[in-house]
Amino acid sequence: MKTVVRTDERILSSDIFDRDKRIQRPDHGMWAEPGKNIPIYHRCGVLVVGGGPSGTAAAAAAAKQGADVALLERYNHLGGLSTGGLVIWIDRMTDWEGQLVIRGFAEELFDRLPADAVAGPSRGDWGSQDVAKAAHWSQRTAAYHGVVTWSPTIDPERLKLLSQEIVLERKVKLIYHSWAAVPIVQDGAVKGVVFESKEGRLAIMADVVVDATGDGDLFARAGAAYVNDIEEADVHHCMNTSWLFGGVDMDRWIEFKAGQPEQFAAFMARGREQLGLFERPFVSWRNDIALFMGPRQSGYSALDVDDLTAVEVRSHRAMAAHLDYFRTHAPGFEGAYMMLSAPQIGVRHARRLSGVGSVLRSQWPEGRALADEVGVSPAVSPKFPNISIPYGALVPQQLDGLLACGRHISCDRNSHGFMREIPQCWITGQAAGVAAALASRAGIAPRAVPVDALQAALLNQGVYLRGAAAESAAAPSPQAAVA
Numbered sequence: 001m002k003t004v005v006r007t008d009e010r011i012l013s014s015d016i017f018d019r020d021k022r023i024q025r026p027d028h029g030m031w032a033e034p035g036k037n038i039p040i041y042h043r044c045g046v047l048v049v050g051g052g053p054s055g056t057a058a059a060a061a062a063a064k065q066g067a068d069v070a071l072l073e074r075y076n077h078l079g080g081l082s083t084g085g086l087v088i089w090i091d092r093m094t095d096w097e098g099q100l101v102i103r104g105f106a107e108e109l110f111d112r113l114p115a116d117a118v119a120g121p122s123r124g125d126w127g128s129q130d131v132a133k134a135a136h137w138s139q140r141t142a143a144y145h146g147v148v149t150w151s152p153t154i155d156p157e158r159l160k161l162l163s164q165e166i167v168l169e170r171k172v173k174l175i176y177h178s179w180a181a182v183p184i185v186q187d188g189a190v191k192g193v194v195f196e197s198k199e200g201r202l203a204i205m206a207d208v209v210v211d212a213t214g215d216g217d218l219f220a221r222a223g224a225a226y227v228n229d230i231e232e233a234d235v236h237h238c239m240n241t242s243w244l245f246g247g248v249d250m251d252r253w254i255e256f257k258a259g260q261p262e263q264f265a266a267f268m269a270r271g272r273e274q275l276g277l278f279e280r281p282f283v284s285w286r287n288d289i290a291l292f293m294g295p296r297q298s299g300y301s302a303l304d305v306d307d308l309t310a311v312e313v314r315s316h317r318a319m320a321a322h323l324d325y326f327r328t329h330a331p332g333f334e335g336a337y338m339m340l341s342a343p344q345i346g347v348r349h350a351r352r353l354s355g356v357g358s359v360l361r362s363q364w365p366e367g368r369a370l371a372d373e374v375g376v377s378p379a380v381s382p383k384f385p386n387i388s389i390p391y392g393a394l395v396p397q398q399l400d401g402l403l404a405c406g407r408h409i410s411c412d413r414n415s416h417g418f419m420r421e422i423p424q425c426w427i428t429g430q431a432a433g434v435a436a437a438l439a440s441r442a443g444i445a446p447r448a449v450p451v452d453a454l455q456a457a458l459l460n461q462g463v464y465l466r467g468a469a470a471e472s473a474a475a476p477s478p479q480a481a482v483a
């Protein structure tokens with residue numbers, strides 16, 4: 001086990017556990033797949049593949065922009081890791097001054113989620129450096145570096161339902177239980193996707209495909225360049241299956257954790273010693289439900305079925321072992337029970353697109369608004385200004401007909417630490433959706449979408465953009481005709 005040193009350049013530090021030795025697969029020979037004709041199930045302007053935070057935002061934004069949209073998802077719900085992965089702690093949407101910079105689709109969601117489905121500080125406290133408030137919220141995932149932030153926890157079922165209803169209200173053709181298998185590529189451009197379902201293989205043809213699979217399944221299979229290097233000292237590459245314990249009293253747990261530091265340290269040390277893989281709980285949207293988003297396991301590949309299976313097996317065993325230990329030793333957990341392990345495995349990283357632009361570590365100190373800014377991310381710590389997200393980070397270097405959004409956009413491994421977070425995935429999803437709609441309507445490649453038209457449309461959808469980008473987009477432009 002490696003213990004990672006806490007720094008203010010990382011969102012989260014933690015203990016990281018290495019994978020077991022890689023198992024060599026025997027060579028079982030080859031099977032030649034026969035060619036066959038595949039029925040075309042649907043034709044549309046914009047096809048979004050993957051209904052996680054980024055894909056849901058992309059589909060909703062493209063439809064709002066007037067496109068004819070289809071959204072294909074392998075599971076039975078929307079929200080991806082933010083719902084089915086039980087990643088119900090939505091990271092910071094405010095900057096270190098308390099200004100809301102993750103807006104647009106994210107704001108629509110929070111405006112419509114029922115009040116009892118969201119737990120977090122009230123708007124008046126965002127950015128507060130009040131010592132008592134910061135101390136309270138630092139135990140509840142909503143204050144860092146002494147600053148109260150908007151980083152709430154949510155009820156995953158409510159987010160699933162709301163996400164679904166938003167896309168259906170906008171007449172998106174929603175297709176569940178369907179796994180996109182192969183992109184259809186002609187003359188260097190993606191023209192659609194072949195998917196697998198209980199009906200067998202079917203095809204969807206589209207003007208633009210948005211790859212929101214999180215793992216870059218489509219752009220990789222279509223031949224686009226990508227990278228997969230990792231920052232070992234960051235959790236951004238670890239995997240685990242999250243879980244919830246019900247029947248707990250988190251206020252009592254927090255009293256113990258914050259009020260008895262020596263006993264808490266002893267509790268943690270004993271847990272590590274007894275369980276090896278050990279994790280502490282996070283708060284959820286309710287006092288009687290605890291969230292475990294670890295133990296985080298490193299060295300596994302999210303693209304290897306044996307590794308995915310191994311992470312599931314370890315995580316399910318860890319869940320039961322944690323229940324025994326916490327019931328016996330943790331104040332507030334005496335009556336805990338295993339409520340739910342996540343239906344979706346927690347993959348933080350697989351591939352990252354090589355785009356025509358990127359979010360880079362070298363940008364952090366200056367924080368300049370890039371000319372093709374399509375969103376703004378809060379910085380990892382108060383020592384950096386807000387960070388510009390360029391349109392180029394969604395556009396493959398060569399492949400046409402496809403845009404990427406979410407945790408596999410073009411960025412370096414350091415920037416992936418925060419660009420993979422749910423709020424940033426909503427931002428890049430919304431940008432990809434709007435750009436795809438503009439490209440489809442104008443009959444042009446996504447890379448040819450005029451940046452000023454894109455920025456104007458994003459501003460119109462409530463996205464926060466800055467400086468020259470916002471000003472020039474607000475001014476009338478001849479190119480804005482494609483909007």
Ligand SMILES: Cc1cc2nc3c(=O)[nH]c(=O)nc-3n(C[C@H](O)[C@H](O)[C@H](O)COP(=O)(O)OP(=O)(O)OC[C@H]3O[C@@H](n4cnc5c(N)ncnc54)[C@H](O)[C@@H]3O)c2cc1C
Binds near residue numbers: 178180240293425
């Ligand atoms: C354990 C863990 C803890 C985390 N903690 C936080 C946190 O505290 N706060 C935070 O903000 N972020 C956190 N994150 C990061 C965040 O949850 C993800 O990076 C984010 O959800 C990514 O969104 P996405 O839309 O890019 O992909 P995903 O959420 O992975 O969604 C992708 C969707 O595409 C579908 N899909 C994939 N492939 C196909 C295919 N071939 N065909 C059809 N459908 C497909 C999947 O089923 C899924 O629904 C955490 C992540 C993990 C794993």
